[in-house]
Amino acid sequence: MESTANRACGVHGARLNLVEYAVNFSDSHAPLTKPQALIEAERCYYCYDAPCTTACPTSIDIPSFIARIAQGNERGAAKAILEANPLGGMCARVCPTETLCEQACVRNTNEDKPVEIGSLQRYATDALFDAPGAPLFTRAPSTGKRIAVVGAGPAGLACAHGLALRGNDVVLFDANAKLGGLNEYGLATYKTTNGFAQKEVDWLLSIGGISVRCNQRLGRDMTVDSLLASYDAVFLGIGLSGVNTIGIAEPQAEGLRNAVEFIAELRQAHDYSKVPVGRRVVVIGGGMTAVDAAVQATKLGAEDVTIVYRRGASAMSASVVEQRWAQTNGVKIRHWSAPREVLCDDGKVTGVRFVMTSQRADGGITETDETYDLPADMVLKAIGQTYTADHAGAHIALQSGRIATDEEGRTNVGRVWAGGDCRFGGRDLTVEAVEHGKVAAQSIHAALNGA
Amino acid sequence: MADISSNFLGIKSPNPFWLASAPPTDKEINVTRAFEAGWGGVVWKTLGEDPSVVNVNGPRYSTLMSQDRRVIGLNNIELITDRPLQQNLDEIRRVKRAWPDRAMIVSLMVPCVEESWKRILPMVEDVGADGIELNFGCPHGMSERGMGAAVGQVPEYIQMVTEWCKHYSRLPVIVKLTPNITDVRMPARAAKRGGADAVSLINTINSIMGVDLDTMAMHPSTGGWGSHGGYCGPAVKPIALNMVGEIARDPETAGLPISGIGGVTTWRDAAEYIALGCGTVQVCTAAMVYGFKIVQDMCDGLSNFMDAHGYKTIEEFRGKAVPTVKDWKQLNLKHVDKAVINQESCIQCGRCHVVCEDTSHQAIFYKKGDNGERRFEINEAECVGCNLCVSICPVPETISMRTLAVGEVDARTGIQVTGEYGNWTTHPNNPQCLVAAQA
Numbered sequence: 001m002e003s004t005a006n007r008a009c010g011v012h013g014a015r016l017n018l019v020e021y022a023v024n025f026s027d028s029h030a031p032l033t034k035p036q037a038l039i040e041a042e043r044c045y046y047c048y049d050a051p052c053t054t055a056c057p058t059s060i061d062i063p064s065f066i067a068r069i070a071q072g073n074e075r076g077a078a079k080a081i082l083e084a085n086p087l088g089g090m091c092a093r094v095c096p097t098e099t100l101c102e103q104a105c106v107r108n109t110n111e112d113k114p115v116e117i118g119s120l121q122r123y124a125t126d127a128l129f130d131a132p133g134a135p136l137f138t139r140a141p142s143t144g145k146r147i148a149v150v151g152a153g154p155a156g157l158a159c160a161h162g163l164a165l166r167g168n169d170v171v172l173f174d175a176n177a178k179l180g181g182l183n184e185y186g187l188a189t190y191k192t193t194n195g196f197a198q199k200e201v202d203w204l205l206s207i208g209g210i211s212v213r214c215n216q217r218l219g220r221d222m223t224v225d226s227l228l229a230s231y232d233a234v235f236l237g238i239g240l241s242g243v244n245t246i247g248i249a250e251p252q253a254e255g256l257r258n259a260v261e262f263i264a265e266l267r268q269a270h271d272y273s274k275v276p277v278g279r280r281v282v283v284i285g286g287g288m289t290a291v292d293a294a295v296q297a298t299k300l301g302a303e304d305v306t307i308v309y310r311r312g313a314s315a316m317s318a319s320v321v322e323q324r325w326a327q328t329n330g331v332k333i334r335h336w337s338a339p340r341e342v343l344c345d346d347g348k349v350t351g352v353r354f355v356m357t358s359q360r361a362d363g364g365i366t367e368t369d370e371t372y373d374l375p376a377d378m379v380l381k382a383i384g385q386t387y388t389a390d391h392a393g394a395h396i397a398l399q400s401g402r403i404a405t406d407e408e409g410r411t412n413v414g415r416v417w418a419g420g421d422c423r424f425g426g427r428d429l430t431v432e433a434v435e436h437g438k439v440a441a442q443s444i445h446a447a448l449n450g451a
Numbered sequence: 452m453a454d455i456s457s458n459f460l461g462i463k464s465p466n467p468f469w470l471a472s473a474p475p476t477d478k479e480i481n482v483t484r485a486f487e488a489g490w491g492g493v494v495w496k497t498l499g500e501d502p503s504v505v506n507v508n509g510p511r512y513s514t515l516m517s518q519d520r521r522v523i524g525l526n527n528i529e530l531i532t533d534r535p536l537q538q539n540l541d542e543i544r545r546v547k548r549a550w551p552d553r554a555m556i557v558s559l560m561v562p563c564v565e566e567s568w569k570r571i572l573p574m575v576e577d578v579g580a581d582g583i584e585l586n587f588g589c590p591h592g593m594s595e596r597g598m599g600a601a602v603g604q605v606p607e608y609i610q611m612v613t614e615w616c617k618h619y620s621r622l623p624v625i626v627k628l629t630p631n632i633t634d635v636r637m638p639a640r641a642a643k644r645g646g647a648d649a650v651s652l653i654n655t656i657n658s659i660m661g662v663d664l665d666t667m668a669m670h671p672s673t674g675g676w677g678s679h680g681g682y683c684g685p686a687v688k689p690i691a692l693n694m695v696g697e698i699a700r701d702p703e704t705a706g707l708p709i710s711g712i713g714g715v716t717t718w719r720d721a722a723e724y725i726a727l728g729c730g731t732v733q734v735c736t737a738a739m740v741y742g743f744k745i746v747q748d749m750c751d752g753l754s755n756f757m758d759a760h761g762y763k764t765i766e767e768f769r770g771k772a773v774p775t776v777k778d779w780k781q782l783n784l785k786h787v788d789k790a791v792i793n794q795e796s797c798i799q800c801g802r803c804h805v806v807c808e809d810t811s812h813q814a815i816f817y818k819k820g821d822n823g824e825r826r827f828e829i830n831e832a833e834c835v836g837c838n839l840c841v842s843i844c845p846v847p848e849t850i851s852m853r854t855l856a857v858g859e860v861d862a863r864t865g866i867q868v869t870g871e872y873g874n875w876t877t878h879p880n881n882p883q884c885l886v887a888a889q890a
Contacts, residue, residue: 035796035847042519046741064748071717073752080751134452134758 005301007279010348010377011255014273015301021272024299028190028325029119037123041070043107043115051104052117057435058085062101066120078128079136081121085438086161087154089129089200090183091431092122093191096288096319100431129199132206139208140167145448148173148231150218153181155420155433155440156237157204162441164209168448171231172210175217179205181239181420182430185264188292189272190299219391228415233444236392236403236411236418237437240385246284246339250381255349256342259283259293259382266296278378280304282352283331284339285382286316291323293380294331305331306374310338310357310365317428334374338367342379351375387422399424408443409436417444453757454764455750457491459730460623460648460708462581464491464554466750467721467765471712471733472496472558472584472627475743477532479542483549488743489750492554494651494733497531497586498539499598500561500571504530509673512739513660515686524686525736526660528678531560531586536574544578554731555579556625560586560598563608565615572620582622585612587638588629588654603629603654606641613645625710628652628694630687635694639704650698651710651733653691655681684736688714692727696776699728716745718752725765726772785873787855788836790814790829796849799825803840803850811839831862 006015016024032040044066052062061080068077081088095101097118105114128136145168149160152174160170178184183197205212216222218238227234243258250256255278269275277300283290286309297305307326309316312335316323327333337354344350356370387402397404397412402424409417419436426432457467469492470476470485477496485493506529515524532539547555557580561567575583587603594601602608609626616624626642628635630653642650657679661670669677691713698704711724716737724732737745762768792803792815804815804827814833818826836852844850855861857870875881 033796035849038847042521046745048742064744067717067745067748068752071719071748071752073718073748073755075755076748076751 005303007303009279011276011278013276013300015277016273018273020301025189025193025272027193028188031126032116032119032123037069037120040116040120041066044070045106047106051106052101052115055100055104056084057100057429057432058088058091058438059435060084060088060101060121062117065124066115066117069120069124074124074127075133075136077124081124082128082136085431085434086158086204087183087200087430087434088121089125090154090192090197091434092118092125093196094187095431096322096429098321099319129196129203132203135206137165137207139165142169142209143167143445143449145169145232146171146230147233147235147444147448148227149235149237150227151175151181151237151239151420151422152179152201152212153237153239153420153433154183154430155239155423155437156181156235157201158434158437159235159237159417159419159441159444160210160437161204161207162438163445164207166441166445166449168209168445170210171213173213173216173218173222175215177214179212179214181237185267186260186289187267188263188296189266190296191292217391219393224392224396224413224416228413232448233415233417235409235437235440235444236396236416236422237420237433238391238418238422240387240421241391242386242388243381244384244386246381246383248339248341251342251344253342253344253347253349255376255378257378257380259285259289259380260385262293262380263289263296266300272300275300277302278349278376280351280374280376281306281378281380282374282376283307283380283382284352285309285384286311286318287382287384288318288322289384290380290382291318291326291331293382295326295329297378297380298330302378306376307331307333308337308339308352308354308374309333309335311359312336337372338365340367340371343373349377349379352379385421407439409440410443415447453754453762455754455757457731457765459554459710460582460625462492462554462556462623463552464731465489465552466491466746466753467725467729467731468715468746468749469493469554469556469710469731469733470738471735472556472586473735473739474527474529475735475738477534479546482542482546485738485743485746486546486550486553489746490553490743491746492556492581492731494556494558494584495539495543495580497558497560498536498571498575499531499559500567501536503533503535506530506533507673510671513671513680514684515660522736522740523684524658524660524682525684525739526658526680526682527655528680531558536571540574540578543575543580547579547581554581556582556584558584558586558627562598563602563612568612568615569619572616572622576620576622580622582625582648583616583620584625584627584651585616586627586654587612588627588631588652600629600631600654603627603638604632606637609638609641610645613642613647617646623648625649625651627654627712629654630656630690630694634697636697636701636704639698639701639707643704643707647707649708649710649730650704651712652694652698653687653713655683656687656690658682683713684740685714685716685720688720692723695724695727695729696773699770699773700776715749718749718756721749721753722756722768723772725769727776728770728773730765730769780875782874783872784875784878785869785871787859787861787868788838788852789831789834789855790836790838790840791851791853792827792829792840793849793851794826796846797827798846798849799827800845801825801827803827803844806843807840811835811837815840833863835863 046063065077065080101117102114180197281297281302283294340355341353356368403418409419417440420433472494476493514522626647663670709729710731711729712733715734721732807815816828820826841850855868
């Protein structure tokens with residue numbers, strides 16, 4: 001039943017009726033039915049040295065898993081996925097497939113309609129998680145080695161899984177109460193419904209040999225040095241705990257907050273009507289976080305939601321598909337505007353003043369002298385997160401503000417590896433973090449066991 | 452985890468998937484690549500006497516494609532190996548040494564002269580082959596030289612050559628059968644009489660792929676002329692399954708080991724051949740269409756299928772479907788099926804209706820629903836359970852057959868289902884009706 005949202009100004013919950021919340025935060029993309037999956041799987045050409053596999057950061061053997069779906073062998077399909085990417089279920093939901101595997105699909109040449117690899121990957125992994133059956137993977141005999149994995153996001157989970165698989169014992173630390181990192185706290189609710197993130201974590205841990213320590217923060221409850229003293233190696237998958245400032249004065253006013261906190265609050269909410277949202281919302285930024293925050297604001301009943309970005313559409317790190325998703329969900333996107341001032345009245349946000357920008361010949365951005373105001377009672381900052389060096393300590397060498405590593409993830413400190421968003425040189429993708437963790441696990445195992 | 456290894460005539464291989472004697476098994480480089488990809492064994496492309504044969508320098512292959520451009524049939528006018536005998540033997544020796552756990556069968560075709568077989572058999576034994584396969588089936592080029600299908604079509608020749616091979620070699624002998632005959636049981640029985648350890652089938656089927664209507668020449672052609680080729684691939688699987696089933700259930704050949712060949716593309720095809728009694732399956736077209744990696748999907752699928760059904764080894768389900776293959780006269784005429792359309796998944800294309808209306812029993816209503824929407828419904832008063840609609844429906848699992856339960860009345864005949872068995876031999880309409888007691 002569609003009804004009028006509560007239009008009260010300010011930041012309020014309960015703008016919609018409960019039925020609408022349920023609809024708005026259900027699965028954004030319905031999973032494929034069996035007939036759909038078969039028809040789609042049969043479109044795959046089973047390419048040699050497949051471009052989609054090359055485009056996948058974790059190099060999933062996509063033609064094989066799709067062929068197995070077509071052959072009614074869903075378990076084999078899931079195995080092909082998960083042996084390359086133990087978080088293949090979440091990646092199927094959140095990967096920007098339109099710029100990775102599906103962009104590389106050869107069917108684009110004549111049809112502009114790639115095989116729906118992401119949907120098929122979800123179909124296969126869902127089938128497995130719905131009926132796990134016998135373990136897909138069995139651990140190698142014990143090596144007697146113990147490794148501390150710090151951070152249970154995609155990188156840490158993949159690393160822990162890879163190490164446990166090879167017979168090592170892993171202790172997995174995380175600062176939060178639940179495992180999963182961004183999978184649990186940083187993704188839009190409608191991307192991962194029905195507690196999927198935890199289901200996936202449970203499956204991943206079921207390999208055995210991984211003990212979990214939650215609410216343990218590096219730098220507070222333990223240090224890299226203390227871990228090195230009691231473990232054979234350390235993997236840092238600690239993500240980005242800092243948030244970029246918007247570069248202007250940020251008043252202590254009700255309604256101004258970080259988009260990541262807003263997203264995390266929604267992910268942990270049992271009752272969406274209790275999550276307050278503005279009537280008019282401005283999101284500053286141009287990435288996936290900005291889109292996730294903005295779209296969810298509309299789904300909470302905000303009347304007017306605008307993403308404002310300082311460059312043009314093509315420079316946004318949110319993919320074209322994500323931008324369209326925002327626009328078709330009632331979010332307006334304004335380009336070429338930088339925040340100049342957060343407008344407040346009586347301790348509450350009332351809007352943001354933006355200055356129009358233009359691009360110089362060298363590609364840089366210049367502020368013009370034209371400004372405009374956008375009224376807003378909620379302003380979400382989504383201009384990227386930063387690596388906080390204090391947690392791991394100053395002796396870990398950085399590059400452009402993130403941890404410097406070699407190809408395998410080795411840091412400058414002996415027996416310490418790092419991966420995921422905290423590591424320099426990535427695109428901040430879940431699937432890349434998984435690859436970092438996977439490769440680091442191979443590297444750590446080889447270093448410790450000479451194999 | 453199921454054990455998918457096979458032991459065929461004492462020849463062990465890690466899985467039942469062998470590459471058939473064909474272009475993929477012609478050279479060391481190919482076979483090595485195949486073993487690296489995981490194939491359980493190969494039948495090395497047919498060896499013959501020197502001087503080696505000469506292939507045409509034009510098209511050797513041609514395919515039949517379905518509308519979605521999937522290869523469903525492949526035709527070839529290749530001959531046996533066109534390389535010197537010794538070169539092949541040297542390569543076979545090296546490959547078998549490098550891959551001792553894989554099956555290495557050598558296919559042979561020499562003239563129907565005892566001396567020829569006596570000469571070549573020790574050479575093959577000497578290189579370490581696990582078994583030999585007699586190529587009595589090549590339908591083109593070789594049969595014109597009195598070999599291949601020419602032999603396979605004469606049971607006496609099959610028996611004679613098989614006897615020579617058993618006499619001059621200690622290796623297991625597999626006789627490969629041609630489908631270009633009237634009754635496959637005859638050559639199979641001849642092979643068994645000759646002492647064959649196994650038969651493999653089918654070889655390829657005589658075929659012409661098409662005609663180029665602009666040039667009015669058969670297609671493909673070499674300089675405007677073509678000749679019939681051997682047809683294989685998914686399209687021949689039903690023909691091959693029937694022949695396998697005939698040999699498996701023929702009292703004279705029952706129990707004779709069979710290596711199944713013909714259109715094996717997925718684990719499912721292989722499982723079907725095994726269910727009809729085959730101990731191994733041989734693959735060529737699927738590899739020539741997709742490359743060697745497919746064997747991994749085949750092994751994985753077969754293993755998962757066996758796990759799901761609780762089969763620990765291939766032997767546990769091998770031949771399980773053979774007793775279900777009967778003569779038509781044995782089928783139960785008192786059993787009644789009706790089609791059922793799942794209205795939830797029906798996409799209202801109407802093809803079931805038109806084919807039933809035009810070509811069958813007028814048993815599917817074309818209706819307009821309350822809001823003018825298309826709707827297709829089974830008319831049980833006309834449905835004979837022929838399965839045509841099920842067979843042509845483009846949407847998976849949308850039209851199925853249900854069996855009338857005991858006590859239900861067939862709306863078409865008004866006869867109540869009793870659950871009793873009664874076939875044509877006892878039916879009153881049969882002029883040669885046997886009394887029930889003798890059935």
